[in-house]
Amino acid sequence: MSARRTRVLELAVLGLLYEAPLHGYELRKRLTFQLGAFRAFSYGSLYPCLKEMLRQGHVSQTPQAEGSARGGRRSRIVYRLTDTGHEHLHGLLTEVAPATSDDECFGVHFALFGHTGPDVRLRILHGRRDRLHTRLADLRARLAHAPGPADDYTFELYRHDAESVEREIHWLDGLIAREQRDARSRPGPAPPRPGPPV
Amino acid sequence: MSARRTRVLELAVLGLLYEAPLHGYELRKRLTFQLGAFRAFSYGSLYPCLKEMLRQGHVSQTPQAEGSARGGRRSRIVYRLTDTGHEHLHGLLTEVAPATSDDECFGVHFALFGHTGPDVRLRILHGRRDRLHTRLADLRARLAHAPGPADDYTFELYRHDAESVEREIHWLDGLIAREQRDARSRPGPAPPRPGPPV
């Protein structure tokens, strides 16, 4: 109770560290590159998040002379996923699915689909599609009893927004169909593939 | 310096109060309805914002027995735009245009286009289009040297995202063309139209 709310960043960091141990700077780069597109995930969020995860024992840090093959570029604190962190990641990926309420949150979950089973993927995709349907209905209701024909900018915004939502729903439909097809051909969760340390 | 950063909510509230004096609850409803679509604009933001705007003298409150035509449903604090608030709104609408960096911010600015002149509208539309072009180039770069063909979810996310951005750019192109056409036929800022009090 009262515990942390959404914590997209936590999930994102756990997901990235699951693939390989990383230091903060590289973490931020991958955050921007792999999960970016929407949010920036600034250092102002990242370092406090890492600190908190250290406190909770989900990651461990190695402030070492390791890999000091000359130079070494300052100290370089490398963060590594612990066993509890791994469990926590698994929990977040499976349990938190229905809470995936906002746009950015979906993007991060989606980008981490490689780490999840088909059942979780389908649940998240369905959840997203349901939310978009709700929003589309809402937008259409507004468009229905909106005032002027074309000179109203709010109206125009809604029109474009509704089209975007329609398109994303269509996109999701395709993904869901593909996922269900794949699930029939090979059941069981996809094997995760942790990469080499960096 | 160090002053407040973006303050979309402030702009939104000023814009709504410009049309008519409102109380908090009604303000929130219009915020959700007219500028919603994306963000919720919860009370947790609204009331502190109103308090701050009171402190700065941009709005005045009338905690009255006014309109107590029986019942009256609790006290009802009606907020009204002051002269300084009106000036502030005008300043935000014109000066802040290039700082319109994020999605929600653009949405609010766009929804308030009825209160601005064609020059401001064009600047905001161009700014938005430029930012989307940057983002599109970024997405395409990622798509170019991305790994697998279709089994990569990140890749799929980028593909869909790039399409959405392309579509929005096209949408903006149309709006800009229309705006320029209109600007040629009737120059000068559009006359604002404050409505009756509520």
Place this chain on the structure above:
DNA sequence: GTGAAATATATCGGCCCGATATACTCATAC
């Protein structure tokens, strides 16, 4: 060698959200 740019960690102020508390009014059901 000097300056720009990339690498790297860290903090601070602050916007805004979501949850929550409170209280009053009205309709409908029981």
Place this chain on the structure above:
DNA sequence: GTATGAGTATATCGGGCCGATATATTTCAC
């Protein structure tokens, strides 16, 4: 007649995440 629930209305609290900023070091171009 009274419980129940929904709508109206104001307000606070904790906290996630952002953007700006500070600070060092290294590397490369010129």
